[in-house]
Amino acid sequence: MTSTKKDPVLVVLQLTGGNDYFNTIIPYNDSLYYDNRPYVKYERDQIIPIDNELGFMPTMGPVKDLYDQGKVAIIHGIGYPNSPRSHFRSMDIWHTCEPDKVGTEGWAGRMARELDPNKENVLTAINFGHGLPRALAVPGVPVAAIADLGTYGLLTGISDQSQRSLALDLFSRMYSPTVGGSMVGDYLRSTGTDAMKGADIVKIAPEKYSSTVEYPNSPIATHLRDIAQVYLADLGTRIFYTQHGSFDTHAGEAAAHPKLWEEVSQGIAAFFQDLNEHGRGDNVIMYLFSEFGRRVHDNGSGTDHGAAGVSFFIGDPIKGGMYGEYPSRKPEHLEQGDLVPNYDFRGAYSTIVEDWFKMDAKPIVNGNFQKLPVLK
Amino acid sequence: MSHKEDLALMAHLMRRAGFGATREELERRVAKGYEATVEELINPTEAQPAGRMALLLRYHPSFLLPGGVPFSAQANWMYQMISTQRPLEEKMALFWHHVFATGNSKVDNADQMLEQVEMFRKYGMGNYQTMLVELSRNPAMIFWLDNNENHRDAVNENWGRELLELFSMGVSNYTEVDVREVSRAFTGWTIAPKLPRLPYGRFPWKFEYKEEDHDDTEKSFLGETGRFNGEDVIDIIVKEPATARFICRHLYNFFVADEPQVPAWTIEPARDEEALEMMIDSFVSSGYEVKAVLKTMFNSEFFKKARFAKIKSPTEVVAGTLKMVGEFQFPDVGLLQIGKEPTYMGQSLLDPPSVEGWHTGSEWINSGSLLARINFVADRVANTQLPGIQTIISQMKSDGVRTPEDLVDASLEHMGYLELAEETKGQLLEYARKGGNLDWKNQETAGRRVGEMLALIGATTEYQFG
Numbered sequence: 001m002t003s004t005k006k007d008p009v010l011v012v013l014q015l016t017g018g019n020d021y022f023n024t025i026i027p028y029n030d031s032l033y034y035d036n037r038p039y040v041k042y043e044r045d046q047i048i049p050i051d052n053e054l055g056f057m058p059t060m061g062p063v064k065d066l067y068d069q070g071k072v073a074i075i076h077g078i079g080y081p082n083s084p085r086s087h088f089r090s091m092d093i094w095h096t097c098e099p100d101k102v103g104t105e106g107w108a109g110r111m112a113r114e115l116d117p118n119k120e121n122v123l124t125a126i127n128f129g130h131g132l133p134r135a136l137a138v139p140g141v142p143v144a145a146i147a148d149l150g151t152y153g154l155l156t157g158i159s160d161q162s163q164r165s166l167a168l169d170l171f172s173r174m175y176s177p178t179v180g181g182s183m184v185g186d187y188l189r190s191t192g193t194d195a196m197k198g199a200d201i202v203k204i205a206p207e208k209y210s211s212t213v214e215y216p217n218s219p220i221a222t223h224l225r226d227i228a229q230v231y232l233a234d235l236g237t238r239i240f241y242t243q244h245g246s247f248d249t250h251a252g253e254a255a256a257h258p259k260l261w262e263e264v265s266q267g268i269a270a271f272f273q274d275l276n277e278h279g280r281g282d283n284v285i286m287y288l289f290s291e292f293g294r295r296v297h298d299n300g301s302g303t304d305h306g307a308a309g310v311s312f313f314i315g316d317p318i319k320g321g322m323y324g325e326y327p328s329r330k331p332e333h334l335e336q337g338d339l340v341p342n343y344d345f346r347g348a349y350s351t352i353v354e355d356w357f358k359m360d361a362k363p364i365v366n367g368n369f370q371k372l373p374v375l376k
Numbered sequence: 377m378s379h380k381e382d383l384a385l386m387a388h389l390m391r392r393a394g395f396g397a398t399r400e401e402l403e404r405r406v407a408k409g410y411e412a413t414v415e416e417l418i419n420p421t422e423a424q425p426a427g428r429m430a431l432l433l434r435y436h437p438s439f440l441l442p443g444g445v446p447f448s449a450q451a452n453w454m455y456q457m458i459s460t461q462r463p464l465e466e467k468m469a470l471f472w473h474h475v476f477a478t479g480n481s482k483v484d485n486a487d488q489m490l491e492q493v494e495m496f497r498k499y500g501m502g503n504y505q506t507m508l509v510e511l512s513r514n515p516a517m518i519f520w521l522d523n524n525e526n527h528r529d530a531v532n533e534n535w536g537r538e539l540l541e542l543f544s545m546g547v548s549n550y551t552e553v554d555v556r557e558v559s560r561a562f563t564g565w566t567i568a569p570k571l572p573r574l575p576y577g578r579f580p581w582k583f584e585y586k587e588e589d590h591d592d593t594e595k596s597f598l599g600e601t602g603r604f605n606g607e608d609v610i611d612i613i614v615k616e617p618a619t620a621r622f623i624c625r626h627l628y629n630f631f632v633a634d635e636p637q638v639p640a641w642t643i644e645p646a647r648d649e650e651a652l653e654m655m656i657d658s659f660v661s662s663g664y665e666v667k668a669v670l671k672t673m674f675n676s677e678f679f680k681k682a683r684f685a686k687i688k689s690p691t692e693v694v695a696g697t698l699k700m701v702g703e704f705q706f707p708d709v710g711l712l713q714i715g716k717e718p719t720y721m722g723q724s725l726l727d728p729p730s731v732e733g734w735h736t737g738s739e740w741i742n743s744g745s746l747l748a749r750i751n752f753v754a755d756r757v758a759n760t761q762l763p764g765i766q767t768i769i770s771q772m773k774s775d776g777v778r779t780p781e782d783l784v785d786a787s788l789e790h791m792g793y794l795e796l797a798e799e800t801k802g803q804l805l806e807y808a809r810k811g812g813n814l815d816w817k818n819q820e821t822a823g824r825r826v827g828e829m830l831a832l833i834g835a836t837t838e839y840q841f842g
Contacts, residue, residue: 089481091481092482104732131748156754157755170803184738187741191743
């Protein structure tokens with residue numbers, strides 16, 4: 001096993017659907033905010049000020065608390081040139097770091113390959129959710145996908161527990177190496193054994209875990225609790241990936257957006273509180289991103305797809321504060337009505353790869369991009 | 377051949393030429409005969425309608441024009457796969473989707489993706505030359521490979537290159553100049569200006585030929601010279617021996633047995649050269665009729681012998697299982713979920729990873745996808761409430777299945793006449809013996825044991841092959 005307590009660990013939290021940057025970190029003293037958002041805005045007295053210019057939207061209080069402790073870095077104006085404003089294409093670009101062609105390998109999967117080149121740990125990278133996001137998909141790199149840690153495993157459909165353990169015993173024998181098997185058969189057997197091993201190892205995480213922290217009842221908080229359990233069980237997992245959404249608030253944003261951020265913020269607060277209760281917050285960073293921001297002017301009940309967005313780094317190792325510039329809201333500076341990105345997301349990834357994991361970023365993000373001094 | 381052997385062969389045919397069949401359907405088809413079944417699959421009549429789209433329209437109208445919601449489009453296709461009475465037509469649509477891989481990640485218009493699949497249904501078993509012309513005019517494809525950016529005065533080679541490299545001849549059979557010339561021949565083949573998506577949503581895309589943007593000057597392509605347009609280039613392409621070989625090898629890989637991945641085809645010899653030659657002969661002598669190759673292939677000995685020589689694709693696992701257990705015969709709630717299931721196993725329908733399509737064979741399998749496959753199958757076949765499983769249980773009861781040996785054998789038959797390695801079978805038997813004979817007086821327990829045995833068979837390495 002490559003696991004030691006001090007191996008740096010990354011949690012990626014993807015805000016799927018295009019989070020409204022303009023309504024997340026709000027330039028609350030700018031009249032252009034109120035002019036552009038006749039219907040979809042937060043009232044000034046509810047916005048949580050950061051400084052004289054900017055504030056968190058109202059349900060991000062728990063994140064503001066972490067910010068006040070110096071643990072949150074806000075990355076302004078993130079994106080990439082010529083945003084296609086399409087969810088799928090845009091998410092693909094964020095996942096593969098290929099803005100000009102259709103990429104096949106995910107950046108986080110490439111990191112996993114570098115972190116565990118001999119595939120010693122079947123749990124080096126885990127997605128919490130169904131299947132794999134393209135960010136984690138690289139042929140030949142084992143990545144686990146856990147929809148629900150409590151029920152994760154093989155043949156979970158067999159409800160009778162004694163029958164199931166007999167079935168699992170049979171499975172392990174059926175998948176043990178045989179003499180004179182075909183190459184494909186051997187490959188299947190070793191993969192099945194890996195899968196069972198992974199499920200077996202990860203099973204101990206909830207058993208080992210105890211905490212006084214109560215996570216709120218939301219899908220993202222549940223995933224974050226599962227992540228905390230696996231991390232605290234020291235199974236050598238280096239990349240945790242999960243997502244929450246949908247932030248695609250074309251309509252009804254005034255109701256949906258605060259609820260989404262309430263779930264995310266409370267989940268994050270519980271997660272870090274949990275790590276701190278166990279004295280284990282020192283080698284985890286969390287990275288939050290969304291595939292794009294949203295249109296500056298609202299559409300009467302929501303906002304449409306935009307360009308520049310906001311990212312966050314959170315954790316004890318993070319040097320809190322604001323990085324970069326909030327893009328100009330002046331009409332003459334917008335492109336197709338959108339905030340123009342002024343910082344390339346691949347720079348944020350490079351920061352993670354080089355300054356956190358101490359690896360070469362170029363082959364992972366496909367080029368050289370400006371990093372950010374967000375790590376202590 | 378014994379009746380059982382007939383059924384096993386028919387099960388093989390229906391797995392490959394469709395998405396599997398229940399015992400009842402196999403019996404019916406065996407009564408009709410193997411070659412007659414092949415004929416019916418290749419030439420479906422009006423008595424065999426495609427998927428139950430009227431029902432889908434009534435219960436899930438948004439699935440027919442899903443616009444910006446690709447999951448609904450995936451569910452739509454999955455429903456067609458399990459409800460069609462034209463299984464080969466549907467399987468061929470999936471085949472062409474593998475070859476002419478177009479992805480919603482860029483197209484971002486699920487309506488157009490479904491329209492492309494419909495085009496595959498319509499032309500998929502017809503003439504390959506016609507298919508290529510239709511493909512060249514297909515709006516999703518034009519946008520996917522940027523032919524709308526291919527202008528008389530500014531050539532974009534994306535479509536021209538992939539047409540040669542991935543859709544017809546394969547690499548190393550043409551030059552860079554040929555790519556350029558083909559691309560020039562397709563200048564002006566574009567889509568009509570798209571209407572803004574907002575506020576009314578996505579509008580249908582339409583093919584448009586723009587005479588004024590077409591480069592009508594002379595071109596030289598593979599030794600021929602003329603003022604070629606797109607159709608002329610396709611005429612030349614289909615006659616190339618490399619094309620027949622490339623398409624037939626794709627068909628062999630998809631329907632008969634796993635070949636190495638496409639990029640290796642210039643280096644690795646075909647798995648069965650003689651079989652490939654037979655298929656190529658049918659293709660060329662029929663004037664590039666896909667049906668002719670299919671008929672030769674399905675009726676051949678090499679096909680009949682190729683049982684369990686392919687790893688099932690995720691789509692085959694999901695559709696095959698749903699057909700077997702009789703789930704979603706009716707488009708009820710939860711249908712959205714079944715379109716996502718292949719994604720969890722590594723095959724996001726309508727969204728292949730790139731224009732090269734999916735890597736098949738053992739590359740379908742990794743620890744995550746194997747777990748997802750096994751659990752998906754086990755969750756369903758062990759569910760004795762599902763109609764297909766209830767039918768299997770009552771059939772076993774009336775067939776007098778009693779001993780552990782009977783139980784394993786009958787279960788294997790119901791799982792598609794699966795053939796197991798001696799050792800695996802021994803292990804299953806040992807497991808079955810622990811429960812002793814089936815006691816049909818306690819139908820619930822007996823049924824549960826049948827479900828468990830089916831689930832365990834679904835978990836074998838052998839079951840990953842189809």
